[in-house]
Amino acid sequence: MAEIRLENIQKYFGAVHVIREVNLTIKDREFCVLLGPSGCGKTTTLRAIAGLEEIDEGRILIDGKPVQDLHASDRDIAFVFQLYALYPHLTVFENLAFPLRATRMPDAGVRKSVTSVAEAIGITHLLKLRPSALSGGDMQRVAIGRALVRRPKALLMDEPIGALDAKLREQMRVELKRLHLENGSTSIYVTHDQVEAMSLADTVVVMHDGVLQQVGSPSEVYLRPANLFVAQFIGSPVMNIADAQFRQEAGRSSVVLHGEAFEIPSQALTMIASKPAKDIALGIRPEGVVLSHAESPGAHQVGVHLIQPYGPFDIVDLTVGTSTLRARTASGFVSGKGQRVWASLDASQAHFFDKATGASLGFRLE
Numbered sequence: 001m002a003e004i005r006l007e008n009i010q011k012y013f014g015a016v017h018v019i020r021e022v023n024l025t026i027k028d029r030e031f032c033v034l035l036g037p038s039g040c041g042k043t044t045t046l047r048a049i050a051g052l053e054e055i056d057e058g059r060i061l062i063d064g065k066p067v068q069d070l071h072a073s074d075r076d077i078a079f080v081f082q083l084y085a086l087y088p089h090l091t092v093f094e095n096l097a098f099p100l101r102a103t104r105m106p107d108a109g110v111r112k113s114v115t116s117v118a119e120a121i122g123i124t125h126l127l128k129l130r131p132s133a134l135s136g137g138d139m140q141r142v143a144i145g146r147a148l149v150r151r152p153k154a155l156l157m158d159e160p161i162g163a164l165d166a167k168l169r170e171q172m173r174v175e176l177k178r179l180h181l182e183n184g185s186t187s188i189y190v191t192h193d194q195v196e197a198m199s200l201a202d203t204v205v206v207m208h209d210g211v212l213q214q215v216g217s218p219s220e221v222y223l224r225p226a227n228l229f230v231a232q233f234i235g236s237p238v239m240n241i242a243d244a245q246f247r248q249e250a251g252r253s254s255v256v257l258h259g260e261a262f263e264i265p266s267q268a269l270t271m272i273a274s275k276p277a278k279d280i281a282l283g284i285r286p287e288g289v290v291l292s293h294a295e296s297p298g299a300h301q302v303g304v305h306l307i308q309p310y311g312p313f314d315i316v317d318l319t320v321g322t323s324t325l326r327a328r329t330a331s332g333f334v335s336g337k338g339q340r341v342w343a344s345l346d347a348s349q350a351h352f353f354d355k356a357t358g359a360s361l362g363f364r365l366e
């Protein structure tokens, strides 16, 4: 097991700068998830760590030792790809045994290691089968088993369950989490799926255009997004973002969104005045938009134009000025399109961003 450290990594494909000054430390036994949209450089970063891709600048350290000039096979890192590359002519047992036989491990040792890994990942009953007889989920279990069998220093996984159907992905997420809790191998897991990232990670690393946007625990990136990109990439339905103007009248403070005023604590105005930002965007997740049937202090009357029932809750689109504000309500709270309700903002869930840079102003209200 190992600590992995990336120092000032730069990578170009021709003129395209795909990894930009990436600095990151993944602690021993940590489960780190690289999360970002397609094309942002996740796979390239993972392949660089594994030694499958050369970097143009920077250092990669495993347990403090620079490895960027070592061949992939000398880095002692295992890689699981989205498409399980199993050997079709070998049984599951022999697929698992392959990396061990390559090191000329004696038969008894091979049998012991394969049996123990097969038990850990729950595929003992499949050992005699060939890959063609396996389901997609089982094939990926075998691929993960084969990566783990030689007890690598670290396990790298590139969208390993992306090709499976939704139900199986959910089941595999739980299995991967359990396996990591039992095994504790330092893991770097790549995905574009924020649900996967949030549910698996100790640390989420959000990436965009080759740049690390934020590194934090799932709750940190959710509750304190560092910038507008992270704020809108994490969370579903997506956070409401609107240009915000602030007003103080008759002892009341309000934020004007899409031309409509919502009351907020005056503390917000004091905090914003203390920041250099000129234009501010306010972000609030649907669960921070609070609806009521009766007029309440600080609330604003709005019309409902769309209801999406999710089961445990509804997502309701409200017309605010010329735009939409999305709220999360108890299911059935509003009965139909056109209904008028009172909306207020839960200021403790409001995020404030500098529009010029996209950066969070870095404070939350009580």
Ligand SMILES: Nc1ncnc2c1ncn2[C@@H]1O[C@H](COP(=O)(O)OP(=O)(O)O)[C@@H](O)[C@H]1O
Residues within 6 Å of the ligand: 013, 018, 036, 037, 038, 039, 040, 041, 042, 043, 044, 045
């Ligand atoms: N071998 C390659 N040659 C040229 N460009 C590449 C190569 N591999 C990836 N790219 C480009 O590098 C960028 C990052 O790709 P990748 O790391 O695969 O992103 P992700 O895994 O986040 O989808 C993309 O713009 C992609 O088109």
Ligand SMILES: [Mg+2]
Residues within 6 Å of the ligand: 039, 042, 043, 044
């Ligand atoms: Mg990729």
